[in-house]
Amino acid sequence: MNAFHSIPNILPIVPIKNIVLLPGLILRFHTSQKDTVQLLQKIYKAVDSKETKYIVGCVPFPRSTSTTNKNSIASTAPLTHPGSKPSSPKKKTGEHFDQTSDLHEYGCAARIVRLESTSTGFMAVVEGIARIRIERYIFERPYLEAEVTAFLEPAIPKDDQELQELAGSLKSTGRELLAVLKDLKVPLPVLVQLQKFIDNAPAGSLADLLVNTIELTYEEKLMLKISQKTHSAVEGKKYLGFYLRNQLNSIKDELSDRDDSSIDDDDVTDLIKRLQASGLTAEAEKVVQRELKRLKRMHPTQAEYQIVRTYLETLSEIPWSKCTTDVLEINKARQQLEDDHYGLTTVKKRVLEYLAVLKLKDDIRGPILCLQGPPGVGKTSLGKSIASALGRKFHRISLGGVRDEAEIRGHRRTYIGAMPGLIAQGLRRVGVKNPVFLLDEIDKVGHLSNHGDPSAALLEVLDPEQNNTFNDHYLNVPLDLSKVLFIATANQIDSIPLPLLDRMEIISIPGYTxxxxxxxxxxxxxxxxxxxxxxxxxxxxxxxxxxxxxxxxxxxxxxxxxxxxxxxxxxxxxxxxxxxxxxxxxxxxxxxxxxxxxxxxxxGVEKFDIEVAERAAKPGVVTGLTWTAYGSGGILFIEATQMPGKGNIQLTGKLGDVIKESAQIALSWVRAHSFQLGITTAANESSFFFERDIHIHFPAGAVGKDGPSAGIALTTALVSLFTHRYVPPTTAMTGETTLRGLVLPVGGIKEKIIAAHRAGIKKVILPSRNRKDVEGDVPENVKEGIVFVYANNIYDVLQAAFDGEKIWTENPPIVEVESRL
Incomplete structure (x- = not known):
């Protein structure tokens, strides 16, 4: 009872076009009317969730005669109070009403069940509560507000035989509807609820349900007065029965074949215009036409309707053909790079070469640039500078932590919450098909897992031979990425899969001096x-x-x-x-x-000092050069000590297998040449090493260390320990050694030299085959303050480490034999 007792006397009014809301029924409609949008926007912001309890009055206004169609999707019902005269519809055309006189006198109070903001207004779902009569309008701006009277349908008098018979006829017709729905395979729970409603509902509520089912014109639905005695019982039964039986016979046909007018014409027209303006490819055009036909056959209240609509809206926002014009001026690009970045000469040179080829060839099919270097050296900002120099739009895609292949390729539309992948979303956001995409932290993208391999999904994105037909699972239409300029960034390249690395050209950005x-x-x-x-x-x-x-x-x-x-x-x-x-x-x-x-x-107090300047020279302590996992260089102290024991060696400092093997190689070489180095007094003396234990430690024990670069430093530390000689703290070295005493080249020379410069190193010992790296990559101002010594074998290393002192009695020749096939 009394559902309308909670209805205020003054309600905000929502004009609804071509539709009539009934008490007890649900209606979904879209509005772009300015006044109504302001009202719904206020309600939308006032609640934490989209489910509200706000009450509004839904009042219809006449549809244009040019758009009248008996297949209107909206449900309608008589809104007139017994004994009252309905408002005469004005002959209006257009989308919106002009004044309150355009509105009908009667409407329905409704609870807002859900609000959804759209690009053109609001989509609202409302539930009818009770009929209302408009007494007078109080305000017209910023939205309509009126004084209303809510009323119930009058009860059927028990002594009124005609109305009692009509009520019985309504229940019989409702049961006929139930039988048809059973034939249409409607789910059983729905049929059970409908059966209860038909058996127990008052005649007025049942009439609302049945009238909502039949096909009538808009005017017929407004004028129909089933509950009034203005029609005889026989006429009412005949009138309702004719339309109802006609409707029941065509329900099945309607479900499988609706015409274009069964959906919101204005919204679909707008969507079609946007699709036409997006410059669809031939493949996309076929898909769009197929999906539009599906959309037109659906009722807006179907769950699939919104899925198809969202898909079409996404296709309309993809830039299938829109491009920006490249500004290929090499001098301008050179100035842009100089203004934005200091140094980085090698990187700027390569970028300008890239742009020059693009200008001459008008094609960017080629290796994808990958800027590799430690954090904070300007990799991301360099990508922005390239986009600015080209006059292109820039978009950054963070790949760090991506573990799902669908994040790259998109989700298939069969899944709930499906959406396009990061690449398609990026194109949608920038609005052109030739932007600059920065694939940030590509070395941190996830690998094979239960959700696929996202790094493998990037292969098609970055392959110039394939990315002109990139397949996003959500779009399911070939997407041309050949005009996109991809630039990747990485801290290290070891974790990048080889097939993906093969598609990129690595440009190293070392640390700054x-x-x-x-x-x-x-x-x-x-x-x-x-x-x-x-x-x-x-x-x-x-x-x-x-x-x-x-x-x-x-x-x-x-x-x-x-x-x-x-x-x-x-x-x-x-x-x-x-x-x-x-x-x-x-x-x-x-x-x-x-x-x-x-x-x-x-x-505060200085956090760092020049470590090597503060250290005192001691036997067994040597400074090495290292390359960190983030692409920067650093210095590494190696400490060796001896004690009475049984010839064991202990290694500490969170070391990897390779660096442990280097320590074993260094000890074996020292033992084999101990007599020449003056460590033992006889060539065949073996007790010296079996009477003592050796402990080698790498400070900063919490930091993992690995690699062969510490080979010559480990050997020098052991010789220094056993001969009691000192290596100056300002002398550092890097290089791999072999059991024969050869010194092999290592990587990361530029980063290591820059780190040595920062630490105050004055002399650096390097493999002779790394000379070209020093001369070609290391900045001149760094080389000016450092003395470089290039070693072919371990004897060259020892002589340079001990300031030119020759500590061995015999220097057997070490010849590297090249194998020839």
Whole structure:
């Protein structure tokens, strides 16, 4: 009872076109009417979830005679109160009403069940509660609001034989409907609920249900007064029975064959226009036409309807043919790269070569560029600079942590929540088919798992011979990626699968020297932080010496991220001081200069020092050079000691198998040449090594270490230990050694030399076959402060390590024999 008792006397009014809402029934409709959108927007923002309890009045206004169609999808019912005269429909055309006089006098109070925001307005689902009569309109802006009266359908008097017979006829007709639905294989739970409703529902509610089922014109549904005695019982039964039986006979045909007017004409027309304007390919056009036919056969309340509609909207937003015009001016690109980045000469040269070929050939089919280097060296910003130089749109796709192949290729539409993959979504976002895509952290993409292999899915994306017909599982239409300029970034290449690595050209970006960091700080980091902290360039003055102090004493990295953080800390401190003097009206007392003492008071005690300068030379201690997993170089201290024992060797410092093997090789070589090195007094003396144990330790024990590069450093450390000679702390070395004493080349020379420069190394011992790496890659300002010694064998290493002293009594020739096939 009394469902309308909770209905306020004043309700916001929602005009609905061509449709009539009934009490107890659900209606879904879309609106783009400005006034109604403002009302629904207010309700949408006022609730935490999309399910609401807001009550509105749904009042119809006449449909255009040009659009009248008996196959309207909306359900309607008589909205007139017994004894009242319905409003005369005005002859209006167009989408929206112009004034409140266009609206009918009667409507239905409705609870908003769900709201969905769309690109053109709102999709609303409402449940009819009770009929209402509009007494008067109170407001028309920003949305309609009216004083209403809610009323129930009158009960059928027990002594009114005609209406009692009509009520019985309604129940009989309802049971006929139930029988037809059984033949149509409607699910059993639905039939059970319908049976209960037909048996127990009042005549008025049952009439609402049946009228909602039959096909009538809009005007007929408004004028129909089943509950009134204006028609005789026989006429009412005949009138309703004719339409109802006619409807029941055609239900099955309608379910399988609806015409185009069975969906919202305005929305579909707009969607079709967007699809036509998107420049579909021939394959996409076929798919779109097929899906549009499916959409037109569906009722909007079907679950599949929204899935198909969302799919078509996605296709309409893919840039099938829209492109931007490339700006292929090499001088402009060169200036852009110089303005955005300091140094990186090799990288800039390769990028300009790439752009020059693109200009001459007008084709980017070729290797995909992969910028490899440690964090913070500018890989991502370099990609942005390339896009800016080309005049293309830029989009970054983060691949770190991607473990599902569907994130690359998209989900098939058979799954709930399916969506396009990252590539298709990126094209949809930028709106053109020739953007610059930055595939960030490609070395951290997941490999084979229960959800497929995302790295394998990237093979088609990055292969110029295949990506012109890339298949996204959601779109299921060939997508042309041949115009996209892909640039990948990685910290290391060891974790990239070989087939994927084969499709990319690696461009290494090493760490910066202190000189480069100072220039970067002056040109980019400091101005950026000054602006971000609300200061002007004249409010902070930092000299090169102070910047160098910050870089050396408070950062130890290949890139410049930590340097920027420390500069930001200095700017914050100066901002506080400037704000204080400004509040006190003493801006003249503010000093913009930042001194070395200011840096220490702001940043605290220096976090790092020049390790090698602080270390004292000791036998058995050698400085090595290492290459970290993130692509930057570093220094590595090796400490060896001996003690009475039984000839055992112990290795500590979280070491890998390769570096442990290098230690065994070093010890074997020293034992084999102990007499020549003066360690033992006789060539056949064997007791020396079996009377003592050896312990080799690599400090920074929490950091994993592996690789063959420490071979010559391990050998030198053992010789230093047993001969009691010192290796200067400012001497560092890297290289692999063999059992014959040969010194083999290693990788990462540029990064290692830059790290040695940062650490204050003065002499570096390298394999002779790495000379070309030093001469070709290492910056000149780094080479100027370091003496390089190139070694062919371990004797060359020992002589350079001990400052030219020849400690062996005999130097047997070591000849590397080349195998010839």
């Amino acid at each position: 202190f000189d480069e960091k100072i220039h970067i700080a002056k040109r980019h980091l400091l101005p950026k932080q000054i602006v971000s902290h609300g200061l002007s360039p004249n409010d902070i003055k930092i000299s090169d010496g102070v910047l160098l102090k910050i870089a050396v004493g408070y950062t130890r990295e290949a890139g410049v991220r930590n340097l920027e953080r420390e500069i930001a800390s200095v700017c914050r401190a100066k901002a506080v001081k400037y704000a204080d003097v400004k509040d006190n009206g003493e801006t003249h007392a503010y000093n913009p200069e930042v001194t070395a003492e200011d840096v220490e008071s702001i940043l």
